[in-house]
Amino acid sequence: xxxxxxxxxxxxxxxxxxxxxxxxxxxxxxxxxxxxxxxxxxxxxxxxxxxxxxxxxxxxxxxxxxxxxxxxxxxxxxxxxxxxxxxxxxxxxxxxxxxxxxxxxxxxxxxxxxxxxxxxxxxxxxxxxxxxxxxxxxxxxxxxxxxxxxxxxxxxxxxxxxxxxxxxxxxxxxxxxxxxxxxxxxxxxxxxxxxxxxxxxxxxxxxxxxxxxxxxxxxxxxxxxxxxxxxxxxxxxxxxxxxxxxxxxxxxxxxxxxxxxxxxxxxxxxxxxxxxxxxxxxxxxxxxxxxxxxxxxxxxxxxxxxxxxxxxxxxxxxxxxxxxxxxxxxxxxxxxxxxxxxxxxxxxxxxxxxxxxxxxxxxxxxxxxxxxxxxxxxxxxxxxxx
Numbered sequence: 376x377x378x379x380x381x382x383x384x385x386x387x388x389x390x391x392x393x394x395x396x397x398x399x400x401x402x403x404x405x406x407x408x409x410x411x412x413x414x415x416x417x418x419x420x421x422x423x424x425x426x427x428x429x430x431x432x433x434x435x436x437x438x439x440x441x442x443x444x445x446x447x448x449x450x451x452x453x454x455x456x457x458x459x460x461x462x463x464x465x466x467x468x469x470x471x472x473x474x475x476x477x478x479x480x481x482x483x484x485x486x487x488x489x490x491x492x493x494x495x496x497x498x499x500x501x502x503x504x505x506x507x508x509x510x511x512x513x514x515x516x517x518x519x520x521x522x523x524x525x526x527x528x529x530x531x532x533x534x535x536x537x538x539x540x541x542x543x544x545x546x547x548x549x550x551x552x553x554x555x556x557x558x559x560x561x562x563x564x565x566x567x568x569x570x571x572x573x574x575x576x577x578x579x580x581x582x583x584x585x586x587x588x589x590x591x592x593x594x595x596x597x598x599x600x601x602x603x604x605x606x607x608x609x610x611x612x613x614x615x616x617x618x619x620x621x622x623x624x625x626x627x628x629x630x631x632x633x634x635x636x637x638x639x640x641x642x643x644x645x646x647x648x649x650x651x652x653x654x655x656x657x658x659x660x661x662x663x664x665x666x667x668x669x670x671x672x673x674x675x676x677x678x679x680x681x682x683x684x685x686x687x688x689x690x691x692x693x694x695x696x697x698x699x700x701x702x703x704x705x706x707x708x709x710x711x712x713x714x715x716x717x718x719x720x721x722x723x724x725x726x727x728x729x730x731x732x733x734x735x736x737x738x739x740x741x742x743x744x745x746x747x748x749x750x751x752x753x754x755x756x757x758x759x760x761x
Contacts, residue, residue: 409433413446417511417529417754418483440756444510452708452717452749455487455505455515463487464503466513466528471709471751485528487515494535495522506552506565506609511755514554514565516609523552523565525588525759534759539584539593541569553610553617557636563588563759564636566610566617568599585639589761596639603632610634611661614680618644618666620659629657631666647675647686658705667707674707690735692718709751719748 403411412420412434420443424431433439450471458465464487487503488494503524506514515524523536541550553566565586571579581599586592603621606629610617616633623630631644646657646668655671666677672692679685692704705728706719714736721728728748732741 405429405433409439409442413439413443416449417443417756420756421530434756437758440758444753444755444757447753447755449754451752451754452745453752454745454747454749455503455513456747461486468528468752469749472711485531487526487528489526489528489531489533491531492533494524494533495520504608505750507554507612508750508752509554509556509563509612510757511753512554512563512757512759513752514552516552518550523567523586525554525563525565527755527757527759529754530756530758532758532760534588534761536565536586537591537593539567539586551605551608551610551619553612553619553634555612555615555617555636557587558615559637560587566634566636567593568605568610568619570599570604572604583634588759597641599634600632600641603630606657607659611659611666613661613664613666616642618659620657620668631659642681644677644681645683646670647683647688649673656703656705660706662707662710669704669707672704690716692733693738695740706748708749717743717749 408430412423412430415423420434424434451468452471453466453468456465456467457463466485466487468483468485501517501522502519503515503517506516506523508514511527511529513526513528515526516522517524521538521541525534525536526532549570549572551568551570553568555564555566556562557564565588567584567586569580569582569584571582581601583596583599584593585596586594602625603623605619605621607620610619612618614633615637616635618631618633621630621632622628630646633642633644634640635642644666647670649655649670656669658669660667660669662676666680668675668677668686669692672694674689674692675686676689677686689710703721703723704718705721708717708719708730710716714734716733716735718731718733719728720731730743730745730748732743733739734741
């Protein structure tokens with residue numbers, strides 16, 4: 376007997392729904408329908424919510440959203456850009472696949488703020504950027520106005536967090552953020568690190584605040600280690616912790632400091648042994664749910680979180696011979712099964728962040744048509760509005 380795939384079942388279920396009302400549905404047992412729906416993309420599920428009340432109730436259930444996320448294999452590339460004519464940000468999403476020859480088709484564009492948002496947004500002063508993404512929820516921060524927003528663009532749910540208080544009596548306040556999931560409490564947390572520096576580069580204070588989604592407060596936790604300074608604007612969520620690449624104040628050597636979201640404590644994550652670390656560029660990121668570090672032109676992956684011996688050198692990025700400009704690579708966005716790597720680089724002449732595809736098997740570079748550097752995004756039905 377020929378097996379029927381999930382894809383083939385979808386039109387059958389949809390067609391059946393046109394002929395039967397709620398009093399006769401489900402045609403199939405509800406638990407079987409749930410198993411099928413858990414494996415469908417979010418866009419289709421949003422359409423199926425409109426078929427009948429029982430389906431809408433199932434798809435809107437937070438327990439179903441978690442189950443769908445646990446089985447989801449749908450990933451996208453996305454980026455956030457600003458549109459002057461619209462006075463809005465544009466969220467653009469592409470399917471995650473290794474073909475970049477034509478990105479003008481099969482993409483999704485959504486506006487931020489969405490039409491259902493009535494919170495604080497001033498197009499003349501707001502300056503949002505993406506802190507991170509976790510389980511389909513984007514965390515956006517506005518350094519100018521001090522707002523933090525959680526947004527799931529595919530289901531158009533948005534949550535503005537309460538403002539946090541900064542100390543006014545200290546100079547040169549800097550902020551870096553982190554966003555992740557606490558597996559112990561089954562909840563999301565946003566971390567804000569405020570550090571204050573005197574003119575002589577002396578660190579006066581390293582204040583850390585945490586917001587737990589569903590509450591209306593920020594709480595102070597143990598201060599960040601004062602002998603290091605964060606290098607990145609945002610931390611990276613891996614292993615249940617927010618991880619920052621930092622520079623030691625005394626020696627300028629680099630290391631990684633993590634904030635565990637479960638017990639809200641700090642730990643040093645030792646980087647790979649690398650010579651001449653003080654003279655080369657270091658950039659920390661996430662690749663396939665592991666910490667990924669670019670040291671100069673070498674790409675390293677920590678295969679087991681927290682285990683220094685698990686750092687593995689993946690490949691070395693060769694020099695691009697281009698008389699027009701020089702390139703500094705800052706991030707590995709994704710590695711595809713056909714040996715292609717999507718990389719972020721900074722063009723020296725313009726200081727703009729762009730992306731390029733490197734085929735490390737054939738040692739070939741291909742420039743992309745992306746307007747900005749994309750990130751990998753897992754689509755979900757998870758709502759930030761508790």
